[in-house]
Amino acid sequence: MPKELYQNICDKVRFSKLYEKYAQGLSDLLYYKYGAHLNTSDKVQDAFIKMWENCQKVLPETAKSYLYTVANNMMLNEVKHQKVVLNYTKVKPKDYTNETPEFLMRKEQFLECYEKVLSSLKPEQREAFVLSKIEGKTHKEIAEMIGVTKKVVEHRIYAAFATLTEKLEDFKLK
Structure with missing residues (x-):
């Protein structure tokens, strides 16, 4: 196995190549799993931003796994949030008072x-x-x-x- 020249992905060229390689596939996978109503392209962008913020810690060989895990977790958090919003809309506001x-x-x-x-x-x-x-x-x-x-x-x-x-x-x- 050849030795990697880079220990992380903080190089802009390397990072942009990772984006070109994985962004569309990740977006398609999230769209397939969660549908269009949760705006999967935003979550893909957010996953890449998070990877850029942690580029010192992410090795090139684990970048794909990192991206898919982060994006999936973001989508799961969004699903949980949507459930809370849905439950909140089901609660009817109080239309009565205890005043006689x-x-x-x-x-x-x-x-x-x-x-x-x-x-x-x-x-x-x-x-x-x-x-x-x-x-x-x-x-x-x-x-x-x-x-x-x-x-x-x-x-x-x-x-x-x-x-x-x-x-x-x-x-x-x-």
Whole structure:
């Protein structure tokens, strides 16, 4: 048996010859085994990329075996992934809630009252309250935005809270 000149396949010319020699056959084999729906040519490309990344470890005489094993494993992983996707599509989304119709009705009524009371606040109170509680701004940020002191902003927010708790019986501070 003649001694190999190369110990690995990192030479570009040698690698391209391996590609020309094995790519079509590997693609045909994967197509035959797994069909067209799993895009076998991508897996062949990925197998060659993986072989190039590990070219120091792959001997020329084991290159074909390496390619076929890597490509087959990639296809098996893709099949497993497709099974997971299929099982996930079979699961129907939850189209019900544990909330009673009475709760849903009270929630709607509360939101209507809340919006009505919020709109009845003084504009400066409403602005400070909305910026603080809905948009999550700090008192200091709000003061800088509207051009007043931090104490004025706090007073407006607390005044809005007082009005909301007075006019909404179910309103709770958080």
